[in-house]
Amino acid sequence: MGLVARHAEAAGIPTLCMTSARDITRAVNPPRAAFLDFPLGHTTGKPHEPGLQRQILVEALSSLETMTAPGSVKELPFRWSEGEKWKAKAFAEGDDRTPRHDTPQYQHEDDRRRAEEGSSPSCPVCRS
Amino acid sequence: MGPVDYIPRIRDNYARLGYKPYNWVVNRDTAPWAPLRKPLSQCRLGLAASGGIYVAGQVAFHYKDDASFREIPTDVDTKELRATHFAYDLSDARTDPNVVFPIDTLRRLVREGFLGGLASRFHTFMGGIYSSRRVTEDLAPRLTARFLEDGVDAVLLVPV
Numbered sequence: 119m120g121l122v123a124r125h126a127e128a129a130g131i132p133t134l135c136m137t138s139a140r141d142i143t144r145a146v147n148p149p150r151a152a153f154l155d156f157p158l159g160h161t162t163g164k165p166h167e168p169g170l171q172r173q174i175l176v177e178a179l180s181s182l183e184t185m186t187a188p189g190s191v192k193e194l195p196f197r198w199s200e201g202e203k204w205k206a207k208a209f210a211e212g213d214d215r216t217p218r219h220d221t222p223q224y225q226h227e228d229d230r231r232r233a234e235e236g237s238s239p240s241c242p243v244c245r246s
Numbered sequence: 247m248g249p250v251d252y253i254p255r256i257r258d259n260y261a262r263l264g265y266k267p268y269n270w271v272v273n274r275d276t277a278p279w280a281p282l283r284k285p286l287s288q289c290r291l292g293l294a295a296s297g298g299i300y301v302a303g304q305v306a307f308h309y310k311d312d313a314s315f316r317e318i319p320t321d322v323d324t325k326e327l328r329a330t331h332f333a334y335d336l337s338d339a340r341t342d343p344n345v346v347f348p349i350d351t352l353r354r355l356v357r358e359g360f361l362g363g364l365a366s367r368f369h370t371f372m373g374g375i376y377s378s379r380r381v382t383e384d385l386a387p388r389l390t391a392r393f394l395e396d397g398v399d400a401v402l403l404v405p406v
Binding site (some may be wrong): 122124127130134138140141144148155160163165166176178182183188189208217222225226228232 | 253275280285289298302311328329332341355386387398400404
């Protein structure tokens with residue numbers, strides 16, 4: 119995502135990257151980033167906690183107004199849990215990604231039916 | 247405990263998949279910079295997120311170097327959003343997509359006056375594209391063209 123940020127920024131569009139993988143973000147070096155130390159898959163908050171989700175984005179988006187140096191990374195002041203068991207788990211598990219299927223992977227079978235019927239012409243697949 | 251290091255995990259994963267050793271992108275130059283031109287309360291914000299979100303009715307993403315993106319209308323019914331991805335545990339995103347695609351959060355920030363407005367559409371994709379060249383020469387320019395078309399004052403980028 120840092121590569122997209124750099125490209126957009128070079129075209130004159132200010133960007134802010136959220137991140138929960140600080141090492142990756144530091145390496146790619148986007149213009150502005152906000153680091154949330156949460157497990158992957160929760161870059162903008164915990165599920166069903168709209169108050170926390172709001173606070174996270176308010177803190178993060180404020181960086182667009184306050185940051186002045188390219189490559190800044192703001193550490194957001196939120197913790198996933200009291201302890202840090204989830205990190206031990208993340209370290210121990212290694213990579214547990216699913217296989218790289220090259221056909222569309224639907225959440226529901228019904229989504230496949232709807233897509234194949236083309237029931238949503240207002241939501242095109244954007245390849246260009 | 248400090249942040250989790252993900253780069254070594256991703257290297258190992260690509261090695262296991264039989265890819266050539268993964269060359270992680272490292273940019274040591276100064277990042278480009280475009281200053282925000284007005285207060286957030288007057289800005290129209292765009293969003294691009296790589297959590298594999300699609301709207302029911304759209305063709306879902308696939309898991310092997312999918313460099314396509316989907317256009318999500320900003321007034322979408324949150325219940326119609328779906329999540330598919332090979333690289334993270336989807337269980338939370340599938341019950342509340344706001345954890346990787348903060349649509350309700352951003353609409354709320356507009357209602358509260360914290361943001362001036364939102365682009366009429368957001369963009370989603372998969373990430374996890376092996377070739378960084380494909381991202382810089384293909385996906386990133388197509389997304390940037392969308393941001394320019396949409397006339398946004400700033401863009402929030404949400405990876406997973």
